[in-house]
Amino acid sequence: MATVSESCPSLGMKLNICELQSIDGSNRISVTDNVSNTVQDIPLDLWSCQQAILDIIAHPSEPICTGKAQYSNWYAHYLDKKIRDLYLSPLMNSTLSFIAPQFGLTGRQPDILVTCIYRCFVVIAKELDSGSTSIVIISQKLMELKHDSISSSPGQDLSQLYQFIFKGISMITMLFEVADNPAPSRLQLLLPTTKLRKTSRFKHSSIWHNLECPITDGSGGTMQMDIDHLLSHFGDLVPRTCYSTSENGQNLYDDTIIASNINFDALSKIGKLSIEWVESLSLHLELHERSSVLRLFRFPSFCALLCSRFEAPETLLSKIVSIPEPRSRSYSISATEGQYAYSSDFLIEVLCSYRLIFGQHRASYETFVKIRPSGFRDPLLETLCGKSCIKHDFYDELEAGASKNVYSASSDFPLIGRRILVLQDYMNAQNPSDLRTLWYDKRDILRWYTFWAVVVVGGVSILLSIISTVLTAVQVSQLS
Numbered sequence: 001m002a003t004v005s006e007s008c009p010s011l012g013m014k015l016n017i018c019e020l021q022s023i024d025g026s027n028r029i030s031v032t033d034n035v036s037n038t039v040q041d042i043p044l045d046l047w048s049c050q051q052a053i054l055d056i057i058a059h060p061s062e063p064i065c066t067g068k069a070q071y072s073n074w075y076a077h078y079l080d081k082k083i084r085d086l087y088l089s090p091l092m093n094s095t096l097s098f099i100a101p102q103f104g105l106t107g108r109q110p111d112i113l114v115t116c117i118y119r120c121f122v123v124i125a126k127e128l129d130s131g132s133t134s135i136v137i138i139s140q141k142l143m144e145l146k147h148d149s150i151s152s153s154p155g156q157d158l159s160q161l162y163q164f165i166f167k168g169i170s171m172i173t174m175l176f177e178v179a180d181n182p183a184p185s186r187l188q189l190l191l192p193t194t195k196l197r198k199t200s201r202f203k204h205s206s207i208w209h210n211l212e213c214p215i216t217d218g219s220g221g222t223m224q225m226d227i228d229h230l231l232s233h234f235g236d237l238v239p240r241t242c243y244s245t246s247e248n249g250q251n252l253y254d255d256t257i258i259a260s261n262i263n264f265d266a267l268s269k270i271g272k273l274s275i276e277w278v279e280s281l282s283l284h285l286e287l288h289e290r291s292s293v294l295r296l297f298r299f300p301s302f303c304a305l306l307c308s309r310f311e312a313p314e315t316l317l318s319k320i321v322s323i324p325e326p327r328s329r330s331y332s333i334s335a336t337e338g339q340y341a342y343s344s345d346f347l348i349e350v351l352c353s354y355r356l357i358f359g360q361h362r363a364s365y366e367t368f369v370k371i372r373p374s375g376f377r378d379p380l381l382e383t384l385c386g387k388s389c390i391k392h393d394f395y396d397e398l399e400a401g402a403s404k405n406v407y408s409a410s411s412d413f414p415l416i417g418r419r420i421l422v423l424q425d426y427m428n429a430q431n432p433s434d435l436r437t438l439w440y441d442k443r444d445i446l447r448w449y450t451f452w453a454v455v456v457v458g459g460v461s462i463l464l465s466i467i468s469t470v471l472t473a474v475q476v477s478q479l480s
Contacts, residue, residue: 042145044119046114049122052122053121054076056125057172070379071301081376082171083118083121084114087113087114087117091163095160095161119145121168123145128172128316130319133227134224134226135162136162136217138165139158139162139165159185173317174281175317175342176234176282177280185214186212186215187213187222190211192276192279204290205286206287209234209235210233210234213234238321239415239418241414241417256406257408257409257413257417260405262424263358264361265364267427270430273293276294277373281297281342283297284416294423300351300380301378301380303350303351304347307398315344318342318343343415349413349414349417351398352395353413355384355400355403356407356420358384358385360388360389360403365386368385368386372386380394
């Protein structure tokens with residue numbers, strides 16, 4: 001059995017990330033295959049905890065697609081960095097009394113405590129993978145990990161533990177971001193902070209309508225709710241699907257996505273939009289017109305890792321979030337696949353959206369280097385947004401089809417097509433107001449050539465007329 005070891009200089013450590021297929025091509029052995037459903041069998045060491053979380057997310061029982069090891073490597077590095085950042089956060093200070101006694105620890109021992117956090121995350125991941133759980137249930141599982149000499153006090157305030165669990169869910173799933181220092185007895189989401197908006201109170205999202213939720217753990221309280229139900233209190237987590245034009249009487253124009261309308265070069269120069277890179281998958285392709293911002297998910301490697309199970313549409317995310325209403329109408333995918341909100345198809349559409357905005361337009365992918373996100377980087381983002389889509393075979397391996405100049409929202413992007421159409425409607429409403437913008441506006445290339453041909457021919461004609469008039473005037477003056 002081969003093992004991949006990857007150095008992470010920024011953390012000063014060496015991570016054993018994932019086991020690959022054996023030389024004879026058999027699937028790797030899952031750590032979680034030897035883990036029972038009881039919390040007593042949660043791995044004790046950091047490496048085994050990493051393996052257990054990766055097994056839950058990547059489902060190693062399924063065939064491993066080309067490049068899956070590198071996505072596992074990246075995710076393990078990402079999760080390790082986030083956990084070590086969490087260790088230093090105010091939330092960890094308030095949760096230390098729950099985490100340290102659980103494992104019979106005294107004092108703040110960094111390496112041991114990080115391993116303890118990993119063990120807690122394994123419990124959280126296993127509960128999420130079960131398909132139906134709540135924060136209270138997860139907290140009870142964590143309490144079972146306590147040292148024998150420690151027991152919880154009746155009536156003990158567990159709100160800080162609930163906040164820790166909610167933070168763990170966000171880090172494992174990347175569906176949303178959670179505040180590092182939430183208000184007492186509240187769950188709080190975090191929207192990205194830009195140079196122009198340094199305080200969260202003035203930031204808004206059309207997806208997350210509420211950025212906080214009270215912690216109530218009594219009967220019928222928020223902590224007793226399924227994770228899916230709890231998340232619905234914050235907003236519309238599930239993107240509304242695009243149905244085929246034949247199903248809802250929609251005309252063809254409303255279903256058409258024109259690539260030249262929404263490449264980054266046009267978005268920035270014509271639409272005056274800037275990109276806000278986010279760590280929340282649920283905010284991908286959210287247009288915030290008031291601040292002229294388009295939000296894009298910055299970690300496509302996570303999508304590639306989850307959607308590597310081509311024959312099974314269900315993912316860890318789709319077990320957490322369900323579609324709130326029946327989807328009886330067809331939109332180019334089967335009824336079985338349509339049952340899942342964050343299915344493999346959804347993740348593939350997210351990956352294809354990078355090609356739509358950057359990869360198939362030269363000026364756009366050449367500009368990416370100027371706007372790429374700082375901090376923890378994703379090599380796949382550099383590939384999808386910083387290079388031509390024809391210079392790598394990622395989309396061929398993904399079986400996503402060839403790039404097009406014109407797409408159908410209902411056929412090519414049935415799950416995120418509405419967000420793309422909203423973006424296109426915004427761009428269609430933009431009219432050039434000066435010659436510079438007119439020069440850059442190549443959304444309709446035929447109109448662009450026609451306009452500038454008229455300008456050039458008309459300009460030359462006027463110039464020739466002026467020259468002719470001047471020469472005539474000179475001749476007349478000489479004759480007189």
